[in-house]
Each structure stands twice: as structure tokens, then as C-alpha cells.
Amino acid sequence: MKIFKSHFWYNKRQRNGIFFLVFIIVILQFVYFFSDFSSDAITDTSSKELLTFQKQIDSLKSVELEKRKPKTYPFNPNYITDFKGEQLGMSLQEIDRLHAYRAQRKFVNSAQEFQEITKVSDSLLNKISLYFKFPDWVVKRNKLASNNKSKVNSVYKETPSKRTSVTTDDINKATQQDFEAVNGVGEVISERIIKYRKKLQGFSFASQLNEVWGVDKSTVARVVKRFKIYEKPQIQKININTATFKEVLKNPYIDYDLCKKIFEYRDEAAELQNIVEIKNIDGFPIEKYDRIVLYLKAE
Numbered sequence: 001m002k003i004f005k006s007h008f009w010y011n012k013r014q015r016n017g018i019f020f021l022v023f024i025i026v027i028l029q030f031v032y033f034f035s036d037f038s039s040d041a042i043t044d045t046s047s048k049e050l051l052t053f054q055k056q057i058d059s060l061k062s063v064e065l066e067k068r069k070p071k072t073y074p075f076n077p078n079y080i081t082d083f084k085g086e087q088l089g090m091s092l093q094e095i096d097r098l099h100a101y102r103a104q105r106k107f108v109n110s111a112q113e114f115q116e117i118t119k120v121s122d123s124l125l126n127k128i129s130l131y132f133k134f135p136d137w138v139v140k141r142n143k144l145a146s147n148n149k150s151k152v153n154s155v156y157k158e159t160p161s162k163r164t165s166v167t168t169d170d171i172n173k174a175t176q177q178d179f180e181a182v183n184g185v186g187e188v189i190s191e192r193i194i195k196y197r198k199k200l201q202g203f204s205f206a207s208q209l210n211e212v213w214g215v216d217k218s219t220v221a222r223v224v225k226r227f228k229i230y231e232k233p234q235i236q237k238i239n240i241n242t243a244t245f246k247e248v249l250k251n252p253y254i255d256y257d258l259c260k261k262i263f264e265y266r267d268e269a270a271e272l273q274n275i276v277e278i279k280n281i282d283g284f285p286i287e288k289y290d291r292i293v294l295y296l297k298a299e
Contacts, residue, residue, distance in 0.1 A: 075131060080098060089128070192213060
């Protein structure tokens with residue numbers, strides 16, 4: 001009997017505890033749904049402390065955004081890839097023009113030349129040319145050419161030609177003094193023309209004057225107007241099948257890479273039957289073929 005009573009009172013206390021807990025929950029829900037927790041206090045967003053704090057946040061945001069921006073480092077424009085060109089703001093046509101120029105084994109050596117090849121706008125050129133980095137020897141050459149051009153222009157504007165007569169109008173027989181008789185051609189330019197003519201073993205094409213370092217197109221035009229090629233020079237050709245690497249490399253239009261390709265092709269073909277076969281070499285500069293074969297033969 002005692003056990004039964006004890007169990008009865010225990011269950012009753014348990015039921016009372018549950019009822020009390022349910023009552024508390026109901027009261028809390030009532031308070032939650034019918035009480036207003038909002039505050040009528042108005043935050044002053046124009047306070048000096050808040051504005052100072054907001055400026056600090058904006059400053060930190062700006063710094064972080066600046067860090068996330070892709071940085072542009074000095075680069076050689078000759079090696080711009082499609083991805084790099086797009087990042088710089090170049091169009092696909094402009095990038096393709098550069099790649100087509102490089103495919104001819106030619107290099108851009110100044111910002112002005114880069115614009116001439118790619119046709120980029122002045123605004124884009126001014127923006128990206130700040131990061132152009134050319135080899136030191138190119139920078140020195142451009143600087144020297146600029147100085148020489150300034151000197152030549154100065155002499156051309158201030159003093160007339162020393163001579164008006166020449167001993168010959170044959171460009172392959174003209175002396176240094178003959179070239180100096182042409183307006184705009186001084187001692188330095190005439191020496192370069194003579195030196196390059198000797199390297200070529202004589203001018204075979206009037207356009208070869210454009211290859212003389214530091215001579216602009218207007219000066220070339222005046223020289224060509226005064227002098228002509230009456231007879232092609234007698235150039236001593238070498239046999240491409242028996243020549244040494246060093247002998248072929250002496251060709252004024254063949255650099256080390258092309259010379260290497262020529263010998264690799266010669267090794268594969270065993271013997272070239274006709275000199276025209278060199279056009280089959282991968283990467284061969286077709287536009288220079290007529291000049292290169294002036295010094296080569298296949299026998």
C-alpha cells in the first residue's frame with residue numbers, strides 16, 4: 001500500500017512539473033508575439049565618430065581592391081600572346097598583325113614601330129608603351145640613331161651641299177665624296193653606304209639601300225634618284241651542298257637560326273638539286289629569297 005501511494009504522489013508531482021513547464025512556454029510565446037522590442041531611438045549617421053569609422057572602412061576597401069587588380073610589369077612587346085594582348089586592351093586584329101609580322105622573323109624595336117605594325121590607337125599606345133622593355137642593345141641603337149638623325153637634319157637645314165657634281169652615277173662605283181654630294185648625306189651616312197655595299201659585294205637592288213642602318217626613306221629616295229644600278233655585281237656564290245656552316249653564315253641575309261635550319265634540311269635531303277629547294281625549309285623567309293640566293297648555288 002505504501003509503495004502504491006508513493007508511486008501515486010510521484011506521478012502527480014511529475015504531472016504538475018510538466019504543467020508548469022507548459023505554462024511557462026505559453027507565457028513566453030505570448031510575450032514574444034505581443035511585445036514590441038523595437039526601439040524609438042534614432043541613430044545619428046552623421047556623427048563625427050561614425051563618419052571617421054566609415055572613411056577608414058572605405059580606405060581599407062580601396063587598398064584591398066587595388067591589391068586585387070592585375071599588375072602590369074615591363075615586358076617585350078614582341079612576345080605578346082593572345083591572352084596578354086587582350087588584357088592590354090588590344091583587338092584580335094591588332095594582335096594578329098603583330099603575330100604575322102613576327103612570323104616573318106622580324107622584331108618590333110620601338111613603340112612607334114609597334115603602332116605601325118599593329119595599328120593600335122594613340123591612346124592605347126600611350127597607355128601600354130610605358131611598360132615596353134626592349135633589349136639594352138636596341139635601346140642604345142635607337143638612341144644613337146635618333147642622335148645621328150638630329151645631327152643630319154641639323155646639317156641639312158643649316159648648310160647646303162658641299163658639292164653639286166659627282167664623278168659617276170653608278171651606285172656601285174660611287175665614292176664616299178660622290179654620296180656626300182647628295183643633300184642630307186654626310187660623312188657618317190656615306191661611310192655606312194660604302195661599308196654595306198662592300199658587305200653585299202655590291203648593290204643588286206636599289207631597295208637594299210633601305211637596309212643601311214640609320215638611313216631614312218627620304219634620304220634613300222634622294223640617293224636612288226642620283227645613282228642607278230647599271231650592272232649587277234659579280235658576286236662569288238658558294239655551293240650550298242659543300243659549304244661550311246661559317247661560310248653560309250657570312251651571307252648578309254642569313255642569321256644563325258636560319259643557317260642551322262639550312263644545314264638540318266641539307267642533312268635530311270643529302271643533296272640539294274636546285275637552290276630553289278631552300279624555300280621548302282620550315283620558317284624560311286620567302287621575302288628574302290631573291291637576296292639570299294645571290295650568294296648561294298646548288299651543284
